[in-house]
Amino acid sequence: MLIGLTYDLRADYLAEGLSLEETAEFDRPDTIEAIEGAIRRLGHRTVRIGRLKALVKHLAKGERWDLVFNICEGRGGYGREAQVPAVLEGHGIPCTLSDSLTMALTLHKGHTKRVIRDLGVPTPDFAVVEGVAGIAGIDLPFPLFCKPVAEGTGLGVSAKSKVRDRTQLAKVCKALLKRHRQPVLVETYLPGREFTVGIIGEGARARAVGTCEVVLKDAADPAYGYANKENCEELVLYRLVDDAEAREAARVALAAYRGLGCRDTARVDLRSDAKGRPSFMEINPLPGLHPEHSDLPILCAQAGMSYDRLIGAILAGAARRVGKATGRRRRR
Ligand SMILES: Nc1ncnc2c1ncn2[C@@H]1O[C@H](COP(=O)(O)OP(=O)(O)OP(=O)(O)O)[C@@H](O)[C@H]1O
Numbered sequence: 001m002l003i004g005l006t007y008d009l010r011a012d013y014l015a016e017g018l019s020l021e022e023t024a025e026f027d028r029p030d031t032i033e034a035i036e037g038a039i040r041r042l043g044h045r046t047v048r049i050g051r052l053k054a055l056v057k058h059l060a061k062g063e064r065w066d067l068v069f070n071i072c073e074g075r076g077g078y079g080r081e082a083q084v085p086a087v088l089e090g091h092g093i094p095c096t097l098s099d100s101l102t103m104a105l106t107l108h109k110g111h112t113k114r115v116i117r118d119l120g121v122p123t124p125d126f127a128v129v130e131g132v133a134g135i136a137g138i139d140l141p142f143p144l145f146c147k148p149v150a151e152g153t154g155l156g157v158s159a160k161s162k163v164r165d166r167t168q169l170a171k172v173c174k175a176l177l178k179r180h181r182q183p184v185l186v187e188t189y190l191p192g193r194e195f196t197v198g199i200i201g202e203g204a205r206a207r208a209v210g211t212c213e214v215v216l217k218d219a220a221d222p223a224y225g226y227a228n229k230e231n232c233e234e235l236v237l238y239r240l241v242d243d244a245e246a247r248e249a250a251r252v253a254l255a256a257y258r259g260l261g262c263r264d265t266a267r268v269d270l271r272s273d274a275k276g277r278p279s280f281m282e283i284n285p286l287p288g289l290h291p292e293h294s295d296l297p298i299l300c301a302q303a304g305m306s307y308d309r310l311i312g313a314i315l316a317g318a319a320r321r322v323g324k325a326t327g328r329r330r331r332r
């Protein structure tokens with residue numbers, strides 16, 4: 001197959017004047033090289049397309065690919081991860097990972113949790129604070145956890161995110177509203193073990209590849225936030241686990257994945273409540289794919305799945321859609 005690669009390179013945006021934090025989710029050249037290498041070793045041809053702007057130019061010139069391996073994070077608004085899938089859907093070109101609907105929904109952690117709650121999947125009680133006026137109306141028991149409603153890579157998450165009283169709640173929410181210019185998700189603090197579950201496949205074929213326990217070396221740190229993620233090699237331990245609580249985390253993760261309509265792969269983050277029951281925190285349908293630095297490849301390697309097999313599994317999922325209508329099938 002001829003496979004196009006779409007991606008957002010961090011260096012391109014840094015060169016345009018964006019800050020390190022604003023570009024935290026974008027990719028390094030070695031991630032693109034690793035993905036391309038794995039695809040070529042599988043016997044396919046590749047074309048580097050680049051970001052959305054480049055994709056649109058290529059499409060306007062009439063270029064087409066059998067499918068696109070897409071890892072674009074996008075820029076601007078809650079639909080940013082949905083931009084490339086939506087453009088490709090409009091041109092009838094299949095792409096890897098979830099479709100535009102799932103990408104847009106899951107970027108907004110509040111909307112996602114409303115659907116998750118409706119699916120009967122456990123997730124902490126929560127409120128979405130749209131502005132300073134909404135802080136006083138929060139009626140949830142402390143301790144609470146505050147984070148931006150639509151960020152990744154731990155942006156806006158630090159030791160301050162766990163709040164124990166109204167004074168701290170107001171202070172942290174105000175700071176997050178100002179700094180991240182978006183609503184704040186306030187939810188019940190989960191004090192238990194943290195898990196991240198890697199899932200591959202689609203619908204009934206979806207399965208958990210492995211469940212990692214995320215252990216912060218600083219036991220006093222209440223959250224796996226930005227600083228931990230940027231320096232994960234020194235600050236974080238990832239342990240493949242398969243005890244009863246971990247298996248329950250995988251079961252909850254799979255229910256969330258299927259319910260949200262994810263395809264090919266995603267990583268689900270969970271933490272247990274005080275009674276040891278794993279609860280859904282968020283899902284990443286566009287997980288980092290750096291072979292050594294990103295959680296999903298780390299987890300897969302520990303579970304015995306090489307990087308090439310991971311990329312191959314993602315590609316195999318998308319390849320099933322080649323030659324078929326790319327929209328969701330509707331039952332009539
Ligand atoms: N309700 C909660 N209770 C306790 N800790 C939480 C809660 N919500 C988030 N955290 C902590 O904050 C971390 C980051 O939260 P979350 O996974 O929502 O952010 P993210 O930036 O989207 O992460 P990713 O890098 O996976 O995209 C979690 O891994 C967890 O350690």
Ligand SMILES: [Mg+2]
Nearest residue numbers: 153154269282
């Ligand atoms: Mg997370």
